[in-house]
Amino acid sequence: MRDDIEAWIQTQPLNDAQKKALMQDARATQRTLLVDLNDKAALQKAGEGFGASFNCGMMQFPEYSDFSKFAGKIEAMTANTRQRAERYMRYNAARSGSSTRSPDGDTCEP
Known part of the structure; x- marks a missing residue:
C-alpha cells in the first residue's frame, strides 16, 4: 500500500478498528x-x-455510507494519475460480468 494513503488514513478521526478496515480496503484497491x-x-x-x-x-x-465515503476517497487517491486510472478501469473491465459471493463472518484482517 502507498505511504501517502496510509498516512491519510492515520489522520482520520476514527477508532483503530475503523482505520484497520480502511487499511484493508486500501490494500485491496492497490491490488487492482x-x-x-x-x-x-x-x-x-x-x-x-x-x-x-x-x-x-x-x-x-x-x-x-461513512465507510463508503472513505473507500471512495481511497479509490480516488489510488487512481490519481492517468496511468493508474486507466489500469483501474482495465481491472474493472476485466471483472465485468463476473460475480463474487458475499463473505460470511468476520473478514477483517488482523
Whole structure:
C-alpha cells in the first residue's frame, strides 16, 4: 500500500478498528493495479479481497455510507494519475460480468 494513503488514513478521526478496515480496503484497491488481468483466478481473488474489505467496513462503521465515503476517497487517491486510472478501469473491465459471493463472518484482517 502507498505511504501517502496510509498516512491519510492515520489522520482520520476514527477508532483503530475503523482505520484497520480502511487499511484493508486500501490494500485491496492497490491490488487492482497489480493483478494480472489475463489470470481469471487472480482476478477472482482480487474481487474476493474487495468483498472481504467491504464486509469488514460494514462491521466496523455504524453507517455503511461513512465507510463508503472513505473507500471512495481511497479509490480516488489510488487512481490519481492517468496511468493508474486507466489500469483501474482495465481491472474493472476485466471483472465485468463476473460475480463474487458475499463473505460470511468476520473478514477483517488482523
